[in-house]
Amino acid sequence: MSDDTTHSDLHERVRDEVPSHLDVTDVQFEGPDLVIYTETAQKFAEDSDLLGQLARSLRKRVTIRPVSGTHSSIEEAEQVIHDVVPDEATIRDLEFHPTTGEVLIEAEKPGLVIGQRGSTIREITKNVGWHPEVVRTPPMESSTVENVRNYLTQERAERRDFLADVGQQIHGSPEKDVDWIRVTTLGCCREVGRASFVLHTPNTRVLIDCGDKPGAEGEVPYLHVPEAMPLTEIDAVVLTHAHLDHSALLPLLFKYGYDGPIYTTEPTRDLMGLLQLDYLDVASKEGRTPPYSSEQVRQAIKRTIPVEYGDVTDIAPDIKLTMHNAGHILGSATAHFHVGDGFYNLVFSGDIHHEPTRLFNGAVNNFPRAEAMVLESTYGRQNDYQTDTEKSEARVRQIIRETYDRDGTVVIPAFAVGRSQELMLVLEEAMREDEIPTMPIYLDGMIREATAIHTAYPEYLRDGLRQRILHEDENPFIADQFQQVDGGQPMREEIASGEPSIILSTSGMVTGGPIMSWIELLGPDSENTLLFVGYQAEGTLGRRIESGRTDVTLEGTHLTLHCRIESVSGFSGHADREGLEQYVEEMNPRPERILCVHGDEQATDQLSSALYQKHNIRTHQPKNLETFRFP
Template sequence: MQVEDRLKELKDTINRKVPRGVTVTDVEYEGPEMVIYTDDPKRFAEEQDLIRTLARDLRKRIVVRPNILGDTEQAYDMIKSVVPDTAGITDIFFDTDTGEVLIEAEKPGVVIGKNGGTLRDITMKTGWTPKVVRTPPIPSTTIKQVRQFLRETRDERKEFLRRCGRRIHRDSIYTGRDKEQWLRLTTLGCCRQVGRAAFLLSTPESKVLIDCGESPGATGSASSPFLNVPEIYPFTTLDAVVLTHAHLDHSAYVPLLYRYGYDGPVYTTPATRDTAAMLQLDYLDVNNKEDKVPPYSSNEIREFVKHTIALGYGDVTDIAPDLKLTLHNAGHILGSAIAHFNVGNGLYNIAFTGDFFYSKSRLFNPAVSQFPRLEALMMESTYGGSEDFSPSRKEAEERLYEVINTTVTRGGKVLIPAFAVGRSQELMLALEEGFRNGLLPKCKIYLDGMIKEATALHTAYPEYLNNDLRNQIFRDNYNPFLAECFEQVDSQEKRQQIIFSDDPCVIISTSGMLNGGPVIEYLGNLAESEKNMLIFVGYQGDGTYGRRIQKGWREVPVGKKGSIVINMEVQTVEGFSGHADRRQLMNYVQYLQPKPERVFTIHGEESKTIDLASSIYKKYHIQTVAPQNLETYRLV
C-alpha cells in the first residue's frame, strides 16, 4: 500500500471514530507525528480523551491542526485573558502555517493549567493549538537564536517533516512469510578508546547512526569516526541520527553529515539540541583561533538544528519502518539520554547508554535502569577499570574546599578547567553552598568561556534537573547559579585584570581538558607561581594537555605559543565526574531490568573496557564483548 492510500485509510478510520458533526478534512505525516486537519479544533479540545483514544487505537503520536484560523489579534487578547498573570508571559507567536501559537512564559505550568485545562480553553476559545516553552530565568543567546531560526525556517522545516514522515511510514521493501529479519551493529568509533562515538544499527529496512563525535586531543583522521566505510556511506542511505547528548565527543561531527549529503532527522532532547549547537559553534571558533581548518561551517550547524526532531523522556517514537526509539534520563549532563531501540515490533531491543551517571547528583536524578524489554546493552566504560572507584560527592566537595582554602590562604589563585556543560554547574552548586555555609574563604569565583551560557540553558530546562534543585529555583525562588560569589568574565580586559591582580580567587574556565579555550591563557600566566593551584575535576583524555600535566609533565608545548612551564601546584579532586565509576557500572548491570543477553563495553581505554567486560561476565554470567572499531555484529 502506498503512503497516500494509507493516509486515506487512516482519514476514513478517524472520521468513523470522531463524534458526529466533527469532520477530519486531511491527515498527513509530519516526522513521527500524524497531523489531523479539521474545521472544528474546538470540538477536539472539548473531547478531552478523544486524541488520547485515537493515539492509542492507531498507535501514532497525534497532533490536531485547524484549517480555519482565528484572527491573531483577537486570539492574542483571548490568551491574555485566559492565562493568569502569574504565568509571566513574555512572548506570543502565531504560526499561520501550522495553526500553532507558541507561548513563552516564566511559569509554563500556569499556562498549561491543571491536567492541561488552560491549554484546552485556549484552543476552544481561539481555534489555535497552543505550545508552551519556558522563558529562560537567565537570558540565553543560544535559546533565543535557536527559537528565532526555527521560526524563520518554518516553511522549510514543515516540508522536511512531511518528507521525513513519509519515509518513516513507507512500505516495507520485504514482504511475505519468508521475509528474513536481521539486525547488525557496526562500530564506527569509541571502542577501546574515549571519544569519536559513532555506532550504526542496520536492518533489512533501515539504517540509524547513534552519535557522531570527535576524539579529544587527536589530530587528522584519528579525530573523527570512520565515516567513509561502505556500511554507512553515502549518508543518503541513513534513515536517522540519534544523539545521546551534547558533549563534543558525541556530537561534534553531526553537522558534517549535512555537508556530505545527509538530509534526514536528528532525534534528541530539546536541551541537547540547544546545548550541542552552542558547543559546535564554539568548536568552530576554537578551530579558527588555532588556525585549524574546521570540518564544516556554521551553515551545517543550522542544518542540524533545522533537522532536529526533539523528544521528551519516555516518548515512544517511530523513526523508521521497523524501529521505535525511546529516550530515558542518563543523569550525565543536561538532556543526556539512554537511547532504547525496539526493532521489528518486538524482534529485538537494544539500548545505548551514551555517557551516564548512576547516582543522584546535585543536578540530576540517576540514570534509568528499567526498560520494557532489553536483549543487548552498549555501555560506557570510562571508569571501568578495577581501580576506578571514586569518592562520594560529599567527600569530593570536602576535599575541594580543603585545597581551595589552602591556596587562598597563601595568597594564590585556583584554576579549575571544567566542561562548560555539567561539571561547571556541579562545581558552582558545591562552591555556592560552601561560601553560604562559611566553609570557604570570601573571594570571587570567576566564570570564563561558555559557562554562563550553559548555565542559562540549565535554568531554561528545569524539567531535566532533580526535584530538589528545581524546587529551590522555582518554588523557593532562590537560584544558586545567580549567587553574588560568581562573576562572569566577558572581556579580554577583565581576564587580564584577574590574572595580574594580587587578590586570591577561584577561576573556572573552559575547556575541561586544557585542549583550547580561555583556560590556556590563564594557565600560561598563572603556571609560573608556586602559590597558585591547578585543580582537575574531570576526565582528561589521552593526548590532551590536561592528561600530560596530570601525569606530571612540568613543561607542555602549546601550539605556536611555545611551551608553558608548570610551577603551580597540581591536584586532582576525584568525585565530580559525570561518568559512572566502577562501582556504579557494576551496580547498574546488577539492577538492570530486564537483564540483557549481551553487554558491549565501549567508551573507555582498552584495558578498562576489557576489564569491565570480564568482570560483568564473571559476576553476572552475561555474555560480554569489548569490541574494537570497525567490527560488525549480527544480533539477530
C-alpha cells in the same frame, strides 16, 4: 493501525476513531507525529481525554490543528490568552502562525500556561480555536536558546515540508521482514572519543552519535566504510548527548549530502549548536581548517526532531526509539531501540551516571525489553573507583581554603556543560553556608551560556533543584559571586594580579581555549592551585599535567608550572566501575549480550570480564570496524 496505510486509508481510520460530531478535514504525518486538521478544534478541546485515547488507539503521537480560517482573529486570541492565563505566568511573547493555526506562547512559568492536565491550554483552544505551543523564557538570558528559536521560526515553512517528507518515510511499510540486526562500530572502541555506530536492519540504517576524539586531531569516525556509505542513504541519526566526543562531526554529514532527521532531546539540540560553533571557532583560532561550516551547523539544528524522555517515537518503518535520562549532562539520553514487530530490543547507554548528582537524577535502567546493550566503559578498570560525592566536595572546599590562605587563586579546567554547573552549585552553597570564604567566581569560555541553557530547561534537572528554580524562585546559578570573563586577555591579566578568586574555565582537558591563558598567567606562581575535577583523556595536555609533568609548552611558549596541582575525583559525569556494575546488576530486564565501548583497552577488557563472570552475560570488547549481528 498498521504502518502500510495510504493517505486515504489513514484518513478513513482516523475518521473511524473520532466521534462523529467532530470534523476531520485532513490527516498528515509530520515526522513521527500524526496531525489532524479540523474545523472543530474548539470541540476537540472540550474532551480532555480524547487526545490520549486517539494516541493509544492509533499508536501514534497525535496533534490537533485548526483548518486555516476557522480560528478567531489574532486580536481576539491575544485578548483571550491574556484573560485565561494567570498573570503570574508572565507571558513574554505571543507568536501567531495562521497557516498552521498555531500560537507560540513564551512565558516565565509555562506550567501556569499549560494548567493542570492541560486545562488552560484546552480553555484557550475552546475559546479561540488556535493550537497553543508553550515555551519557557530562560531565567538567564541565553543567546543560544534565542537564536535557535528565531532560526526555527524563520525556517518554519521549510521545516514543515521536511517533517512531511520524514513522516512519509517513517510510516511506510517495511519492504522486508526483520530477521536480523547489525551494529557496526565506527569509533570509541578501546578508546575514549569519536563515538559512532551504525544500527542496520534489512530495511533501515541509523547512525548513533558522530563525535571527535579529544587530543587527537584528525582521528574521526570511520564514516567511509560500506556499512555507513553512502551517507545520503542513512535513514536517521540519533544523538545521545551534546559533548563533542559524541556530537562534533554531525554537521559533516550534511556537508556530504545527508538531509535526514536527527533525533535527540531539546536541550541537547541547543547545546549541540553551542558546542559545534565553538568547535569551529577554536579550529579557526588555532589555524586549522574547520571540517565544516556554520551553515552545516544550522542544517543540523533545522533537521533535529526533539524527543522527550519516555516518549515512544517511530523513526523508521521498523524501528521505534525511546530516550531515557542518562544522568550525564543536560538532556543526555540512553537510547532504547525497539526493532521490528517485537523482534529485538537494543539499548545504547550513551554516557551514564547511575547515582543522582546535584544536577541530575540518576540514569534510568528499567526498560520494557532489552536483549542487548552497548555500554560505556570510561571508568571500567578494576580500580576506577571515584571518591564519594560528600568527600569530594569536602576536599574541594579544603583546597580552596588553603589556597585562599596563601593569597592564591584556584583555577579549575572544566567542561562547559555538566561539570561546571555541578561545581557552581557546590561553590554557591559553600559560600552561602560560610564553609569557604566568599570571593569572586569567574566563568570563562562558554560556561555562562551553557548555564543559561540549563536554566531554560529546568524540567531536565534533578527534582529538588527543579523545584527551587521553578517554584521557590531560588536560582543558585545567578548568585552574585558568579562573574563572566567578557573582557578578553586584559581582564584575565587584571584578575590574575588581583585578589584571591576561583576561576572555572574551558577547556576541561586543557586542549585549547581560555584555560591556556590562565595556566600561563597563574601556573608559574606557587601560591595558586590548578585543580582537576574531570576526566583527562589520553593524549591531552590535561592528562600530562595531571600525571606530574610540569614543563609544558602552551601555544609555542615554554613554561614551568610551580603552582599546586590537585585532582579530585567524584565530579565526573560518568559512572565509576562500581556504578557501571550496579547499573547492569539492577537493570530490568538484564540484557543477554553487552558490548563494552567508550573506554581504553584495559577498561573495556576488565569491565567485560567482570560482567561475564558475575552475571554470565555474553560480553564483548569490540575493536573499531567490527560488526555484530543480533540475535
